[in-house]
Amino acid sequence: MSRALFRGMNLTKAYNISAVGDDAAEITMYGEVVATRPVDWWTGEPIPGNFIVVDEFLADLESIKDKSDITVHINSVGGDLYGGLSIYNRLKGLKGHVTTIVDGLAASAASLIFQAGNTRKVNSGSNVMIHGASSFLYGFYNVQDLMSGKKTLEAHNKAAINAYVESTGRSADEIKSLMEKTTWFAGQEAVDASFADEVISTGDPVVMSMSPDRAYLMVNGVAMSARSLGNIPQGIPVSNTLASAATPQVALNKNNGGSKMEIKNVDELRTAYPEFVAQIEASVKAVAHAEGAASERARIQGIEEIQNAIGNTDLIRDAKFGEQVMTAEQLAFKAMQAQASIGASVLNSLSEDAKTSGANNVSAAPNSGIESGADDKAEEAAAINMIVGNRKKEGN
DSSP states (O other), X not given: OOHHHHHTSOOOOSEEEEEEETTEEEEEEEEEEESSOOBOTTTOOBOOSSEEEHHHHHHHHGGGTTOSEEEEXXXXXXXXXXXXXXXXXXXXXXXXXXXXXXXXXXXXXXXXXXXXXSEEXXXXXXXXXXXXXXXXXXXXXXXXXXXXXXXXXHHHHHHHHHHHHHHHOOOHHHHHHHHHTOEEEETHHHHHTTSOSEEEOOSSOOOEEEOTTSOEEEETTEEEEOTTTOSOOTTOOBOTTHHHHSOOOOOOOTTBSSOOOOOOSHHHHHHHOHHHHHHHHHHHHHHHHHHHHHHHHHHHHHHHHHHHHHOOHHHHHHHHHSSSOOOHHHHHHHHHHHHHHHHHHHHHHHHHHHHHHTGGGOOXXXXXXXXXXXXXXXXXXXXXXXXXXXXXXXXX
16 A cells, blocks of 8 residues: 555544443444554654554543443454553453453454453454564674563563463463463353353354455454464465555564564565555666666766867767767777877877988088187187186286
8 A cells, every 4th residue: 555545544543432321331442452653664654554552542541431331342453562451451440340342353462451351252253362472673682682582572471471360260371371372262262261251142243354465364344464463273265355455554562462564575575565665666766767867967968078179079979879888087088098099190100201201311411611620719719818817816
């Protein structure tokens, strides 16, 4: 789904809280639990989607906190672990009787929210899933870093285990084992495992489908990320239309219990977000084309600035449009080489002309007819007169 389409959508809430009587209220939670609403990588604008933003939800919950009968309908893949625990604790702290109902799916952090009910109901075709916390790692880590990360995840798991122990009455070791292997419960199985109190039938069947790459799960018409659910039950039908209908979800928190999408390479990114990748590739090509055009204009302009000094039209034409085009610098060097070659040819021609003309056999012409001996005698007499004169001055 393109960013332009994102901006054209309304930022609606994935939950509804309303009073249904003088002393009763109903909450519908259909979406992914997030600590904060995700934003577009490029624009910084909030991304529309089925997001249950924890702070918004808890603020709206204040409006019905004093009702004595509260029913919570859930259809969610979960999401942020501590976001789910925050909602769980707030629902547990309400004064009235809370009934939680799984309309379609309560997975990961959503299964914790489901446990907050004084009465927990599950439809015969719906599912409850529990698993351990996961963390996304990127970068370089030493042993101490990894050990610290391991301790952090173990602390997250203990927080979830305590909530499950409180609601199910099962031992911490039993819950830990179920979380480590990622366990799904369908209808009566959730009751048998103490994760629900009763099975109900609303008359409407639970309809689930997967995208072809198993990245998205559609439950009763709500598309949600499914990459981190783990061990998804077999038999869920594949929908070819889900890939284009699903709104891309993003990793929001390293403690994310079920919404994180881990993409390891370009092929997986292209499979998950084909339109997004196509848009990036088109942008890269457009930028490359623009940069190439600008570079070519600069090359031609540089040649035209020096072409009058070169004067060789054939060389200039080849530099601009020949099989091996040249920059202005390369053209200038080529012109210098051509001029040097011409100079050497001229010198060689002059030398050959001199050899063939007989000029080498011509002797020097005599001086202006004055005998060299007379000149020498005159110079000698002048020198003697100068010396004698100087001595007379010294004797005075």
